[in-house]
Amino acid sequence: MVKKLYKFFGYSLVFILALMYFVPKVSLYYFLETKLDQFAVVISSEEVLDKGFTLKIKHADLYYKSIQSANIQESNIKLFVLYNAVDFQNITLSSAAKFFVPLHVKNINIKYTMFDPLYIKADVEGEFGKANVRFSIFDKTLHLKLLPSELMLKSYVNTLKNMSKNEKGEYIYDKTIKL
Structure with missing residues (x-):
């Protein structure tokens, strides 16, 4: 009986891994791109590479x-059913944003897990400092906690005025998003 149970879980695991490996990730990416178009978001000039279990995108505007x-x-x-993540590296914002925040973002790590299904979480690091972001899917609220860099504290005071400061020196921003 135990042997049959091990076999069942083994075959199930192999099936799930094979499904994740062979799913047409590039086609799903282009489908997602068409859905983003509804929100006036366009991604262009990118190089899309299927890396087996992950999808790598380079040089996207x-x-x-x-x-x-x-x-x-x-x-x-990375789409692994129970744990999904999107990692962005070396982001340069448009020069129009230079009045609000520094333009270079080192990395953004966005995570969604079935163990905490009501929230999408992100960690962001850049010239502005470090930020933790939590988006509630249920009530569509965005909660941002920013630990600003010296550059942010010195040159972007007006942006920080739109946030509340806590006792730890972190700046908090909350907003309800209408989709």
């Missing part, structure tokens, strides 16, 4: 309402 908003040097998409 991000446009919002036909205005170039960012250039993303590299991103990795």
Whole structure:
């Protein structure tokens, strides 16, 4: 009986891994791109590479309402059913944002797990400092906690005025998003 149970779980694991490996990730990416178009978001000039269990995207230009908003040097998409993650590295924001925040973002790590299904979480690091972001899927609220860098504290005081400061020196920003 135990041997049959091990066999069942073994075959199930092999099936799930094979399914994840052979799923057409590039086609799913382009399908997602068409869905983003509904929100006036366009990704162009990217190089899309299927790496087996992950999807790597290089040199992507991000446009919002036909205005170039960012250039993303590299991103990795990991879809593992129970744990999903998207990692972005070396992001340069549009020069229009230079009045609000520093333009270079070192990395963004976005995570969604079935063990905490009501939240999408992100860790962000850049010239502005370090930020933790939590988005509630249920009530569509965004909670941002920023530990600002010296550059942010010195040159972007007006941006920080839109946030509340806690006793740890972190800046908090909460917003309800209407989708």
